[in-house]
Amino acid sequence: MDQTTNLAKTILKNAHNPSVSWNLFKQFLSSPSSSTSSIPQFIPTVAGNLIRAKMISEIDQLHDLLLVQPLETARLSLISLSQALAKCGLLDKALSEFQSLRSQFPAEPPPVRLYNVLLESSLRENRLECVSVLYKDMLVSGTRPETYTFNLLISSLCDSGRIEEAQKVFDKMRDKGCEPNEFSFGILVRGYCRAGLSLRGTELLNAMPSYGCSPNRVIYNTLISTFCKEGKVDEAERLVEKMREDGLSPNVVTFNSRISALCDAGKILEASRIFRDMQTDDTLGLPRPNLITFNLMLQGFCKEGMMEEAVDLIESMKRDGAFTKVESYNIWLLGLMRNGKLLESQLVFNEMIAKGITPNIYSYNIMIDGLCKNGMMLDARMVMGLMIRNEISPDTVTYSTLLHGYCRKGKVSEANNILHEMMRNGCYANTCTCNILLQSLWKEGRISEAEKLLQKMNEKGYELDIVTCNIVIDGLCKNGRLDKAIEIVSGMWIHGSAALGDLGNFFLGLVDDTNYKKKCVPDLITYSIIIDGLCKAGRLDEAKRKLIEMMGKNLDSDSVIYNTFIHGFCQHGKIPSAFRVLKDMEKKGCNLSTRTYNSLIWALGSKQQIDEIYRLMNEMRERGVLPNVFTYNILISSLCEGGRTKDATGLLDEMLQEGIFPNISSFRLLIKSFCNVCDFGAAQEVFEFSLSICGHKEALYSLLFSEFLVGGKISEAKELLNASIDKGFDVGSFSYKGLIEGLCKEEKLDEACNILRKMINKGYSFDPASFMPVVDGLGKGGNKHEADILAERMMEMATEGRVGKKVHRKGFNEKELKHWKPKEGGFAGSDWHTILHRDDGSGIALKVLKRVQKGWGQGSISSLQSQKNNLPDYWEDTG
Template sequence: MDPTTSLSKALFNNTNNPKLAWHLFKRIISSPTSSSSSSDLPLRSIPVIARILIDSKMHREIDSLHQLLLLSQPLETLRPCLVSLVRILAKSNLPDKAVAHFKSLRSRVPDKPPSVYLYNLLLESSLRENNVDFVLWLYKDMIFSRIKPETYTFNLLIWALCESDRLDDAREVFDKMRDKGCQPNEYSVGILVRGYCRAGLAGRGLEVLDEVRSCNVLPNKVVYNTLISSFCKQGRTDEAEKLVERMREDGLFPDAVTFNSRISALCSAGKILEASRIFRDMRVDDQGLGLPQPNVVTYNLMLQGFCKEGMLEEAEALLKSMEKAGDFINLESYNIWLLGLVRKGKLLEARLVLQEMVDKGIEPSIYSYNIVINGLCKSGMLRDARTVMSLMERNNISPDTVTYSTLLHGFCSKGKVFEANNILHEMITNNCFPNTHTCNTLLHSLLKEGRTSEAEELLKKMNERGYGLDTVTCNIVIDGLCNDGKLDKAIEIVSGMWSHGSAALGNLGNSFIGLVDDSNNGKKCSPDLITYSTIIGGLCKAGRLDEAKKKFMEMLGKNLPPDSVIYDMFIRSFCEQGKISSAFRVLKDMEKKGCNKSIQTYNSLILGLGSKKQIFEIYGLMDEMRERGVPPDVRTYNNMMKSLCEGERVRDATSLLDEMLQKGISPNISTFRILIEAFCKGCDFGAAHEVFDIALSVCGHKEALYGLMFNQLLAGGEIWNAKELFEVALDRCFYLGNFNYKDLIDRLCKDEKLEDASSILITMKNKGYGFDTASFLPVIDGLGKRGNKHGADELAERMMEMETEGRVTDKVYRNERETSGRKPNNTCRSDWQTIVHRDDGSGIALKTLKRVQKGWGRESLINLQPHTNEFIDY
């Protein structure tokens, strides 16, 4: 048998044992008789042994093979052997190895340059691995070796230059092709045009198209479609339409790709009706233009466009037509439809679609389930999200990191950290390991809830398991420390991050010593803008403005330019401290740095100017906001109202309420509190009650509003009106935490209204409210002094009943609400848009406002201080 055939066969037989094959090859090639017995023995065996070594990833042995050939082969067989090895390495997508061995070949046999084919092969391999440096070196070596490049060679070179964003160099190579004896072809044009379009320079791509057409080089459809798509993405639809006409002039009929590009661009720009017209023309072609029929991509683009614009009826009709067609609906279509339903809050319909997909034989993917789970979690429907996850598990689809992370984030957003922690444990138990983002979400919630020890334990586990503590992790810890008042420790971490990265977390205190391994030093987590925003915000809130300024200067020294958020922190802090001139100096620097004023900037300045009674300047700021197109929000109006009321200009404040209602800006409870307190302070209780009525029509019958009005009436001596309002609150079973009901009982007793006081207490007891039984004592004492022993005894008996039942604490909400876990609802969450269109909403509010404005704003304000009470600042 021929020795070459025998060696190749032996190598093939040991493919599954690469080490043995390698030793066999070395032994035979190194034998003194191998070269004399057969000169082509190594040449024919190299493809076999090289493939075995490459498939087995024995890269070190490949280098040894190269050295073995250099030592064992004469010059006449060495060159073809090395060429064969380089060719195999290039075809195996190992350009680093291929070029390295190629350079050795060039140095060993410099007088015999390789063929243009080998150069093209190496260029192609280097491009596949995005190694542009190799491409440029190979081209230079070709020129040095006086190898004449082919058109294909130039195309590869142009491609490489475009990939490295060297478009001017690519254009120069394109222009010089003819000088080198090569004619650019349609592929040359396509590569260069694609490079321009990817860089957003479709206009220059069009210039190339015009030039080659004048030289009788006709571009293909791909070139036209590339340009049309680029123009459409830039919103230049007119140029795209002209290119479609030019295609027809060149004898190229637009295909589905051409029309899909136009439809995609129009949908992205929100021009859904124009896209719909093109889609209809493709489906009908009633003018006989020979338009291409829409494909599944076309249908999905239109479906996505309808869903993005919230046109669910049109999307559903299209989906049904796709279902009838059969071939025009796939998994992607249903995922688009699911996403559209979830975005519009149609969560029940989305769940039904999942089941419908299964019934129609289109199995939902993990992405399909994650879309629905994400929508349910964002809507707070966590139990339903859990149900969907159980459904996907029953359909043999295991939850992935996205699924668990979405659920975990949902529980964290609801403050259910215990359940979120369980999700994390379940995730790890099911061999689905969390990423850094997942852990950061839980870490943020733990610190927000004040569960520091659990946060420390999580940090430790994150570090031990190599999840990577990044800048976000550090920022979360810094934010937690700032909220906990541990500013000095937070400052230490920020300073340590510059030199130690995430290892700076090890400085959090004794409990954190050794928490972060030194190996994390390599993972540089440098402070960013959020880091400094957090620490500067914490210092400003604590009134440590000088230290905040130092951190600001440190930030500038680290080449981190501040944004308007950081400037707003300083402006707000200076305004709160009454340092208006300092605030305006910061504002000047802010504008100098190119940071625009935000609504927060104006709100802080208005509040600061109001504290100095500079009303004229406040109106100037309001005018500036209108000029700059910054619409005021409810806080802007509240700040202005507060300033006007403190300056005894209540009439002007009520005009602002009128303006808010006219502009559709929903007043909140703080808005009405400012006005009610101002009128009550001036003993204009009638006007205060009118504002209270408007507040009820705008915000609804909120406990907080009743509590506010009750306390103001009580403090102003309007005992009877306060009593009536309190009885209404009892009828509505409101939470009474904001009602000074003890003061009401005391005042009624002092005014000899013992029966009324007794009636209120009995009503509270009968409705199941738990309150301080000491409230009975002044009534019992009063009845006893009056000689009504029977009434006093009866009331005392009721008091003893409450003590026996255990309802002796001052928890002024009903017992059944306490046991159900319901917390007091003190927020105003009515939908203003709904109020605007309802009969009893803003229309009545405006009419009432107009009716009572005439009598509002008395100038004779007396110094009657209302009773101090804690109230939520809305």
């Protein structure tokens, strides 16, 4: 016994040196004087040391050494080893030891505690299939389960969504000689709540006394929280009262559960009322809020964008000395970032550091994520640099956030560099990270790189999940390889993600999912992608066959797929078919959205079926689906095309009455329509009205300017250009050259020259060809001096090569202009070839061109005529 005691002390003393403790234990096993009956008691310590040191081969040796011990010692030792492995998270090796125990000692039933440990470990690792196998073996071996065993089984069934089976196991407990305890009820109540069957959970609560059990706060809090999340506030209040009747005073956890659930459901005002009562109402005996309560309310305010309330709450927390934890600061940082308060979040981050509250990795990740989402990639990299200097290593979230940020900006090469940096620093990417990059590569049309990344993912052992498959399928559809995408979807039902293997026909067979727990098969999103691709390609019959195939696979169609069909039918002029889909949606109870009706209204508008559009819009409202600005833009377009522009104008008031603000597209349609019939007065009125709604937008000024110019309204166009220059608009989209030519043709050289001078004095750089009509006119009129000045300026402008933009330059000074020389370089925005071959005999033009340095660009001048607006623009919010 002394030897055993000394050995135990020595092994414990050398726990930090597993090799020494392992050799000591082996000597003990080989010593003839050792007490074999004491061996099982050393197994947890010895095995624990080996596991922590990752000495896996030594564990196999331990198994072999135990088998040569006396039978009872070997049996107890295998039981102890299996339990130790399971508790340390090595479930597969624990099950292997368990199987060895069952084969070596088939007549001896394992103890219930071993089954319980293995069941518990299986649940912890979400290996629910092992739970069923272990329970069946337990019944076969004759081991009698305990209440704890049944609780584990009920928990397993609830976690896998098999709530009815969990109830059956609960009901059979008494038949097996086990009485349910309060934990049994708590597990099953939680299962019902998660399954959306909270009322059945309440029934179970009421049944507890008949089993000799008293409800506890945990069960009450679970039900109260669930009722609040489901919006059943009255039921939650009744449970709080019942809780008091049962002698259980609601504690702060109860109230935190209610507040958390209400905030999650967006019912922040109700949560705020409870919070306020907790702070002020002492007569009801309510618990005082704790830090968790404050943080929940702060999170709720931030989530709903109630930033003033959040600021007030923080001030209150600071006064009470409660705003001192990194968790509170993180909630506030996240709230500021999500509400676009970048500067404020930076100040809070600095305040945090100044107060000695060390930011954790979550704090840094919040900052990096917010900056990336706002396209501030350089700032995000600087924050990561600060993070590293403060000895916090970036994790997968950090790198994935940066990678996603670069992908959003279309900088796929930089994103790829982040992936390599991540791997170099020992932070391994996960499937989600790779999927982000994979999606961007497909989006950018970099197909070969996308295929190589997919191959690398497979080689590195990343699980190619359904998200990966859908990204590839969507990429193929959008890059004109629809048939290949369809082939992959068909193959997935047989081979799972291995169907991706023949993508591009150059790494067939490299993708393999035979080791996956569950084969990767097409889902609703997969079919949505394929059906959308087929509809856009006009292959509507094939799309219908895919819908039938999908439903045959027990995948029910949703509103997204129905909307895809409606849009596809409308785009290809099959309006009756689109309305039949609408009727099917109604029959199946699908949600009808504004997008659903907009597609139909667009199709009717393309056929000038105006009365049908009005009827459909009335139907929309009756069904509670409200039209939006795009709905009205379609109707405005249809009316304008039908010559009913005044009727279309009347829709503006209707839109405003319904709380819908017209956008730039709305006004563009009306202005162009009035100008097309030469009603420039009405166009001007619509323009003035548009400024009051949309503000002084460059697009509106440019539009009316072009329409005036095309309609020969030179003076009106000039006034608009002058106003635009005064407002500092980028006039690159204005056909100012056409205006200058028009003024020169009307012999208004002074006005044309004034425009040029104004643009120069305001700091604009513009197409030097704009000078030519004025230079020619001045030359023909005998004003050679001013013509020379403008010619010199034209040459200087040509060397700058920027059109319509404002730049920093000196004003128009005739004395200085005489000495200005052309700069090195050229201008690619003017048609110098055309100017050179003019046959008007202009000496000034030839003189200027002789001065043009060799290498000046020969680019073409874009047409500045009014262009026809395409209908898809009505779907874009350009306001």
